[in-house]
Amino acid sequence: MNKQLLVLGCSQTKRQTPGLLPAIERYDGSYYRVLRRYLRERQWPDNLSIAVLSARYGLIGGFTDIEDYNERMNQQKALEWAPKCQSILNAWSRDHSQIHFSLGKDYLPAVEQAIHSGLKSKMEVFEGPIGIKLHQIKNLLENTGAPERHKPKLPEPGSGKVSYFLPDWDDLLDEHFDFESDSFSDLTRQQRNDKHCCVLMQPQKICDGILVSLAQHVTSKGPLRRMVGTDSTSLAPKNLRRRFGLGNDQSLFGDCGAFSYVNEDEPAISVEQALALYDLYGFDFGASVDHIPVPVIERNGEKIKLSEEERIARVEKTKQNAAIFIELAKQRQVSFLPVGTIQALNADECAQTACDYHSMGYRYLAIGGLVPMHDTVVEETVRKVMTAVSSLKPRPWVHLFGIFRPKLQSLFRELKVDSFDSASYFRKAWLRSDQNYLARNGEWYAALRVPMTSDGRTRKRLEQSGLNIEQLKAKESQVMRMLCQFDRDEINIQEVLDAVIDYDELLTRSSDASSLRLKYQKTLADRPWKKCDCPFCQNAGIHMLIFRGSNRNKRRGAHNTLMLYGSLDSTYHDTINQLELKK
Numbered sequence: 332m333n334k335q336l337l338v339l340g341c342s343q344t345k346r347q348t349p350g351l352l353p354a355i356e357r358y359d360g361s362y363y364r365v366l367r368r369y370l371r372e373r374q375w376p377d378n379l380s381i382a383v384l385s386a387r388y389g390l391i392g393g394f395t396d397i398e399d400y401n402e403r404m405n406q407q408k409a410l411e412w413a414p415k416c417q418s419i420l421n422a423w424s425r426d427h428s429q430i431h432f433s434l435g436k437d438y439l440p441a442v443e444q445a446i447h448s449g450l451k452s453k454m455e456v457f458e459g460p461i462g463i464k465l466h467q468i469k470n471l472l473e474n475t476g477a478p479e480r481h482k483p484k485l486p487e488p489g490s491g492k493v494s495y496f497l498p499d500w501d502d503l504l505d506e507h508f509d510f511e512s513d514s515f516s517d518l519t520r521q522q523r524n525d526k527h528c529c530v531l532m533q534p535q536k537i538c539d540g541i542l543v544s545l546a547q548h549v550t551s552k553g554p555l556r557r558m559v560g561t562d563s564t565s566l567a568p569k570n571l572r573r574r575f576g577l578g579n580d581q582s583l584f585g586d587c588g589a590f591s592y593v594n595e596d597e598p599a600i601s602v603e604q605a606l607a608l609y610d611l612y613g614f615d616f617g618a619s620v621d622h623i624p625v626p627v628i629e630r631n632g633e634k635i636k637l638s639e640e641e642r643i644a645r646v647e648k649t650k651q652n653a654a655i656f657i658e659l660a661k662q663r664q665v666s667f668l669p670v671g672t673i674q675a676l677n678a679d680e681c682a683q684t685a686c687d688y689h690s691m692g693y694r695y696l697a698i699g700g701l702v703p704m705h706d707t708v709v710e711e712t713v714r715k716v717m718t719a720v721s722s723l724k725p726r727p728w729v730h731l732f733g734i735f736r737p738k739l740q741s742l743f744r745e746l747k748v749d750s751f752d753s754a755s756y757f758r759k760a761w762l763r764s765d766q767n768y769l770a771r772n773g774e775w776y777a778a779l780r781v782p783m784t785s786d787g788r789t790r791k792r793l794e795q796s797g798l799n800i801e802q803l804k805a806k807e808s809q810v811m812r813m814l815c816q817f818d819r820d821e822i823n824i825q826e827v828l829d830a831v832i833d834y835d836e837l838l839t840r841s842s843d844a845s846s847l848r849l850k851y852q853k854t855l856a857d858r859p860w861k862k863c864d865c866p867f868c869q870n871a872g873i874h875m876l877i878f879r880g881s882n883r884n885k886r887r888g889a890h891n892t893l894m895l896y897g898s899l900d901s902t903y904h905d906t907i908n909q910l911e912l913k914k
Contacts, residue, residue, distance in 0.1 A: 351396035356607035376475035380566035392565025496752035530576035546588025760888035818873035
């Protein structure tokens with residue numbers, strides 16, 4: 332690919348908001364406004380990288396988070412930065428066919444060494460007054476051939492058709508994992524080029540979109556993890572639609588991940604950060620910044636009860652953030668659809684907040700804080716909110732954050748809830764003892780646990796137990812071999828069942844071997860993986876029912892999610908009732 336790197340000088344005009352912002356959002360000079368205006372209508376070009384030359388930070392990727400500051404570049408500072416700039420440009424040049432500079436005269440000494448070095452053939456300096464430079468930047472952007480931004484296609488609010496979003500938990504899998512030898516296709520994730528489960532499940536679709544939490548941005552994990560100054564990943568955003576394999580009929584939904592910072596006094600994400608990240612990463616929907624008014628928080632292992640005043644303050648903070656969020660979204664003509672996140676202390680307050688948000692201009696609403704609530708509280712809250720919004724014109728879209736609640740699904744459908752997100756069926760694959768695999772007939776099956784002796788935690792426990800690890804490794808290999816033989820009809824069910832239970836008892840995994848044996852016998856006797864046509868069951872066979880490592884467990888979770896998604900079609904009510912009867 333003919334990849335271009337554009338290096339811009341920092342600007343004196345900045346967005347003077349506290350906290351951190353990506354550099355290309357922090358600076359608000361004419362170069363940056365032109366760039367953002369282009370990106371309102373276009374996806375981030377695959378062949379474009381952006382860097383910034385700053386008086387304070389030197390040469391950094393455009394997605395590096397920086398604070399507000401007031402420091403001017405001069406030729407002396409530029410010369411001090413020059414050796415480091417040359418080193419950085421040398422590294423970046425390996426991935427770019429051409430590097431363009433749009434810099435003022437005080438900035439040029441920082442890069443002149445690089446321009447006149449062996450990289451000269453790759454370098455282009457935009458010259459002339461600011462109007463000409465802006466024209467050159469516009470030409471560069473237009474020549475990238477970036478496609479138009481995705482336009483979400485969801486059913487009309489209140490249509491009765493529910494949409495499902497799968498929360499992202501960095502669910503990447505080794506496409507070529509060898510189940511027979513229990514080995515990865517390569518040593519590291521980067522070399523393996525792991526893919527998201529939604530990509531590997533294609534052509535079958537398991538959701539209407541992906542929900543991504545901005546809380547990843549304060550961590551070192553996930554596609555939105557914080558960028559580091561000169562790392563090449565800080566030059567352009569990850570293409571999230573491609574990462575998740577989203578089609579034109581699927582959407583990218585961003586929220587703030589409020590449960591991840593529930594124990595803090597303030598949200599970990601600012602309103603300005605949320606606006607910037609939603610826009611830069613091409614989200615279709617972006618939720619306002621909320622803070623959950625939980626009754627109890629935990630700090631340093633100690634449970635702390637929040638006073639009513641503290642809980643009310645969290646609700647008010649959420650409302651204030653929502654008001655600022657929608658106002659700035661209008662001013663900046665953001666490309667995503669703003670979603671007002673509702674937090675309240677009771678159902679009546681939730682309903683009133685929904686009406687207040689609608690008056691602010693929100694046409695998409697989401698009820699937050701439902702996850703820890705009992706079904707009766709969830710029912711009352713959702714019923715009152717939906718009753719309140721049913722008379723609003725236009726009727727807003729309503730999303731439920733983080734819950735599925737099978738027993739309430741008929742009610743949600745009756746009230747015309749528009750969408751929800753939940754990872755419960757995905758995570759059941761490894762968080763339950765008896766409901767790990769959902770068959771097409773609505774039956775839940777237990778996965779056969781075959782712990783890996785190579786797992787660090789398992790080995791530590793084994794070393795403390797005094798068991799012979801080498802003998803256990805031989806037993807483990809025998810069990811895996813026998814399960815594969817059973818899948819090929821080479822041995823009978825009792826032989827493999829005895830081997831699995833014997834291995835389990837050696838590891839003291841269960842205090843009730845007879846109950847476990849019955850569950851495993853049902854799994855082996857029914858062979859549900861043989862009756863499923865999803866890509867994972869077709870390729871992995873019995874390994875879909877083996878509780879062992881993320882490449883099996885997360886494939887099983889994706890399969891469960893496919894079953895859940897399939898239950899939301901015309902057979903919705905029958906399937907949900909069947910699931911509940913089988914629980």
